[in-house]
Amino acid sequence: MPLLTLYKDHELADIAALVNSAYRGELAAKGWTSESYLLGGQRTDEASLRADLSAKPGSTILTFRDEDWEKPYACAWVEPTDDQAWYVGMVTVSPLRQDGGLGRAMLETCEAYAKARGGQRMKMTVISVRDTLIAWYERRGYRLTGETQPFPYGDERFGAPQRDDLEFVVLEKAL
Numbered sequence: 585m586p587l588l589t590l591y592k593d594h595e596l597a598d599i600a601a602l603v604n605s606a607y608r609g610e611l612a613a614k615g616w617t618s619e620s621y622l623l624g625g626q627r628t629d630e631a632s633l634r635a636d637l638s639a640k641p642g643s644t645i646l647t648f649r650d651e652d653w654e655k656p657y658a659c660a661w662v663e664p665t666d667d668q669a670w671y672v673g674m675v676t677v678s679p680l681r682q683d684g685g686l687g688r689a690m691l692e693t694c695e696a697y698a699k700a701r702g703g704q705r706m707k708m709t710v711i712s713v714r715d716t717l718i719a720w721y722e723r724r725g726y727r728l729t730g731e732t733q734p735f736p737y738g739d740e741r742f743g744a745p746q747r748d749d750l751e752f753v754v755l756e757k758a759l
Contacts, residue, residue: 586648586658586686588693597630598655599645604628606676608743616682622711622750623743628674632741636661645674646693648686657681658690662697669705669756670698691724699759706759709733709752718753726755 591599607627608620619627637643643663647656658681661674672694677686695706708726710718718728735750736742 586689587651589647589649589656591645591647591656591659593634595647595656596633599647599659600626600628600630600633602656602659602678603674603676606679606682616716617676617679619711619714622713622746624746625740625743627743628741646690646697648690648693658686660690660694662694664698664701664703665707668703669707670694670701670703672698672706672708687720688724695757695759703759706757708755710755711735712751712753713747713749718755721755724757726757729754729756 604627606617608618608623608625633645637645640663643661646660646662648658649656657678659674659676660672663671663673665671672691675687675690675694677690695703698706706726708721710721712732722728731754733752733754735745735752737745737748737750
């Protein structure tokens with residue numbers, strides 16, 4: 585059974601490494617969440633996580649770890665918005681532990697965390713061409729809203745795009 589914890593400041597580098605390993609790293613090929621065919625470079629870094637946490641009051645990173653394992657093997661970003669919705673993003677499970685229900689458990693934990701703090705719905709953004717990932721979220725009750733957001737081309741914090749047609753779709757789920 586995973587142990588849920590809030591991130592600790594000293595482990596932001598480990599969280600960034602975990603996220604990069606699942607989305608863009610060498611280990612990503614072992615899992616199904618890789619987006620390296622869409623984006624090169626890193627997915628995040630310690631400084632970006634620290635800056636975003638500081639700039640967004642109430643946001644946090646939830647982590648899963650084993651009691652005897654000091655580093656997290658799953659995480660997700662949660663952040664309250666101004667309309668009783670909570671944003672969830674960066675849902676990550678180590679490629680070495682994927683396909684065991686941990687992603688679903690992390691997502692459900694984020695939803696429970698938000699609901700306990702007055703959240704009425706969850707929102708997220710996903711790169712529009714990630715059909716498999718969008719379908720996975722839809723199986724968990726998320727629905728496309730029809731809203732899109734531009735991909736931040738030119739902002740290296742998001743990686744180096746391999747295509748010129750990227751955008752985000754917005755998904756939402758009532759709690």
